[in-house]
Amino acid sequence: MSSSIKHPALSDIFNKDEARVNWHDDTLWWIRAKRDKVAHGISEWEILRETASQIKNNVLSNLHDYLMVFEANAQTNGIKVHWAANAEEHNKIVLSLLQSKGINQMVKSKSMLTEECHLNEYLERNGVDVIDSDLGERIVQLAKEPPSHIVLPCIHKKKGEIGQIFHEHLGTEAGVSDPQILTETARIHLRETFLTRRSALTGVNFAIAETGEFVVCTNEGNADMGAHLAEIHIASMGIEKLIPKKKHLSVFLRLLTRSATGQPITTYSSHFKKPRKGQEMHVILVDNGRSVQLGREDFRNSLKCIRCGACMNTCPVYRRSGGHSYHYAIAGPIGAILAPNLNMKEYSDLPFASTLCGSCTNVCPVKIDIHDQLYKWRQVIVKGGYTSTAKTVAMKVMEFTLSSSTRFKLAGKIGRWTLKNAPFTVNNQLNLWFKNREMPEAPKESFSEWYKKNNK
Amino acid sequence: MSRAAILSAILNNQPKQISLPKDLQFDLPAGAAVTEKFIQMVNLIGGRVVEIQRVEDINLYASEHFGAGERLVTPIEELDFYTPFTGEELPHQFVNTEFAVFETHFAVAENGAVWITEDRMGARVLPFICQHLGMLVSEENIVSNMHEAYNWIGNADYGFGTFIAGPSKTADIEQSLVLGAHGARSMTIFLLKNTF
Numbered sequence: 038m039s040s041s042i043k044h045p046a047l048s049d050i051f052n053k054d055e056a057r058v059n060w061h062d063d064t065l066w067w068i069r070a071k072r073d074k075v076a077h078g079i080s081e082w083e084i085l086r087e088t089a090s091q092i093k094n095n096v097l098s099n100l101h102d103y104l105m106v107f108e109a110n111a112q113t114n115g116i117k118v119h120w121a122a123n124a125e126e127h128n129k130i131v132l133s134l135l136q137s138k139g140i141n142q143m144v145k146s147k148s149m150l151t152e153e154c155h156l157n158e159y160l161e162r163n164g165v166d167v168i169d170s171d172l173g174e175r176i177v178q179l180a181k182e183p184p185s186h187i188v189l190p191c192i193h194k195k196k197g198e199i200g201q202i203f204h205e206h207l208g209t210e211a212g213v214s215d216p217q218i219l220t221e222t223a224r225i226h227l228r229e230t231f232l233t234r235r236s237a238l239t240g241v242n243f244a245i246a247e248t249g250e251f252v253v254c255t256n257e258g259n260a261d262m263g264a265h266l267a268e269i270h271i272a273s274m275g276i277e278k279l280i281p282k283k284k285h286l287s288v289f290l291r292l293l294t295r296s297a298t299g300q301p302i303t304t305y306s307s308h309f310k311k312p313r314k315g316q317e318m319h320v321i322l323v324d325n326g327r328s329v330q331l332g333r334e335d336f337r338n339s340l341k342c343i344r345c346g347a348c349m350n351t352c353p354v355y356r357r358s359g360g361h362s363y364h365y366a367i368a369g370p371i372g373a374i375l376a377p378n379l380n381m382k383e384y385s386d387l388p389f390a391s392t393l394c395g396s397c398t399n400v401c402p403v404k405i406d407i408h409d410q411l412y413k414w415r416q417v418i419v420k421g422g423y424t425s426t427a428k429t430v431a432m433k434v435m436e437f438t439l440s441s442s443t444r445f446k447l448a449g450k451i452g453r454w455t456l457k458n459a460p461f462t463v464n465n466q467l468n469l470w471f472k473n474r475e476m477p478e479a480p481k482e483s484f485s486e487w488y489k490k491n492n493k
Numbered sequence: 494m495s496r497a498a499i500l501s502a503i504l505n506n507q508p509k510q511i512s513l514p515k516d517l518q519f520d521l522p523a524g525a526a527v528t529e530k531f532i533q534m535v536n537l538i539g540g541r542v543v544e545i546q547r548v549e550d551i552n553l554y555a556s557e558h559f560g561a562g563e564r565l566v567t568p569i570e571e572l573d574f575y576t577p578f579t580g581e582e583l584p585h586q587f588v589n590t591e592f593a594v595f596e597t598h599f600a601v602a603e604n605g606a607v608w609i610t611e612d613r614m615g616a617r618v619l620p621f622i623c624q625h626l627g628m629l630v631s632e633e634n635i636v637s638n639m640h641e642a643y644n645w646i647g648n649a650d651y652g653f654g655t656f657i658a659g660p661s662k663t664a665d666i667e668q669s670l671v672l673g674a675h676g677a678r679s680m681t682i683f684l685l686k687n688t689f
Contacts, residue, residue, distance in 0.1 A: 067668070084517065088514050092513060095512060097507060097511075098507055098511040100503050101507060120495045120499055121495060122499055176665065176666075189665065194667075196669075216666035216667060217671050220666065220671040220674060221673070224673065224674065224675060228675070231675070232588060256662050257662070259675045261618070261655070262618070265584055265617040265618035265622075281513065284516065284643040287517075287643045291639050298664075300538070301605065302601075302604040302605075302656065302658050304538075304657065304658050304659055304676070305658075306658075307653070307655040310651060313611075313652065324499045328502035328503045331502075334508070337508065
């Protein structure tokens with residue numbers, strides 16, 4: 038998406054249809070409520086969160102060694118390990134693996150990393166046809182849109198719209214929007230895909246240093262259908278996906294899906310350790326800015342993220358602005374603290390797309406201090422001069438006013454006088470605070486004036 | 494080339510050593526309470542439980558639920574539809590499997606999942622590609638939670654292993670739950686009751 042269109046403008050587009058915004062808001066809140074219900078059903082929930090957080094802290098402090106141990110163990114298991122410094126290198130590795138076997142069709146299960154790397158576009162430019170096999174991802178792929186949520190890729194779409202997409206691309210009857218019928222249609226269409234693709238790419242939820250295996254979680258079974266039928270399985274993972282030992286999976290698998298959708302566990306939690314007979318298995322370890330983020334003390338623990346999406350479901354801004362308003366592969370609060378690390382100018386708007394209410398931090402299963410990081414990114418972005426001119430001028434005026442008590446008192450007087458005597462100067466579309474709000478009635482006096490009078 | 498650069502950047506930037514937390518242990522229910530919780534969770538995640546006294550009881554279930562022309566597959570030798578595997582089979586050939594049954598290592602009460610490894614699958618793709626899935630669980634092999642589950646697995650070696658919890662499902666279309674996404678449309682747990 039274009040870098041010139043920022044979160045406020047993109048939110049305006051989403052907000053044109055108020056009924057849809059309310060529906061989107063309610064749907065995500067319902068998922069948040071399901072998460073609460075199952076979390077509250079586990080008496081040791083907070084212990085699990087704390088333990089998961091500590092394990093991830095340990096991972097980040099030993100990442101160098103864990104990566105080397107993982108690589109050695111995976112190689113012993115017969116997995117080929119590749120290293121990619123950035124998106125471009127990752128994409129080239131995938132393409133060269135496919136080309137070495139003369140393959141020009143691939144089936145792919147959900148991988149936010151490949152969204153981050155724009156793999157599909159790259160492969161398509163190079164003559165490789167890619168089909169996303171997660172139902173939600175297939176829907177947005179057919180609609181030529183990016184996913185709007187990391188767990189629920191087409192959460193922004195109504196079933197009528199999905200029915201229309203299926204009618205155009207998969208030949209269902211016009212007007213059919215029943216989820217049962219649409220899912221069955223996709224099942225038949227994608228079975229054909231699974232059976233005819235020689236290569237499958239999956240994401241990685243967790244990779245285990247101790248054993249050199251990796252775990253992929255899905256509800257649909259699409260990662261397994263792709264991987265077990267293909268002659269080459271490529272698994273792409275960010276370097277932060279490592280965990281030290283297999284037993285640590287118990288903590289993360291208990292937290293992941295309960296936080297994500299309120300389910301006790303995903304339908305499939307598949308542990309890939311060795312390629313099957315006659316199959317090639319590859320893991321690509323991708324940095325793409327992660328080692329830089331690791332060096333930013335204030336922001337490094339964003340790398341603890343296990344991609345559950347709980348912070349999005351609970352975020353009052355995300356729920357009302359939609360995933361596409363974040364113009365980055367990962368939307369919501371976590372995306373807003375990951376994206377500026379990659380490109381501070383392009384994503385300078387995202388840390389401001391928050392009320393700093395802290396709800397994201399409260400639901401995060403690995404205890405990332407998301408709202409604190411949003412606040413800290415704002416300081417970095419303003420100091421670095423990456424904010425828009427209007428925001429910079431407004432902040433300068435604010436600083437000028439607040440740094441002197443005389444100027445502050447005078448500004449209060451002017452404000453109260455204006456609201457009382459010349460409301461038309463602020464009750465108009467030029468004032469951003471007037472949008473969707475009535476301006477308040479002006480009080481007769483300031484708190485200081487009232488205090489002086491009444492506290493004698 | 495990138496390997497060295499990535500590793501050196503990480504070594505430069507990673508914080509100083511933070512130690513691992515201690516392993517978690519919780520007081521756990523035992524006996525009938527565990528079985529009851531497991532059955533409850535299997536039902537919740539869209540599966541069903543059929544209690545059996547002997548492994549061969551699965552034959553009756555199969556004959557009642559599937560027609561003569563339908564392909565039934567199992568690596569369990571006691572069953573009438575036992576299928577020998579050589580390990581050389583093309584996975585694609587199982588596409589028309591209507592029903593497949595496997596013997597699990599153990600089940601987990603807190604989430605209704607079962608753990609099965611490749612050596613008990615016949616072929617890796619089979620538990621996923623079959624239309625309907627059956628899983629044999631011995632009642633004494635039900636653990637309470639995932640911590641116990643990984644203790645059970647320990648250092649066991651396998652090429653591929655998976656927790657399966659219920660039929661494949663999706664809610665990607667307006668959050669309406671649909672069973673039978675890409676994997677099995679149904680999952681039946683054959684719960685072999687304790688005879689003592």
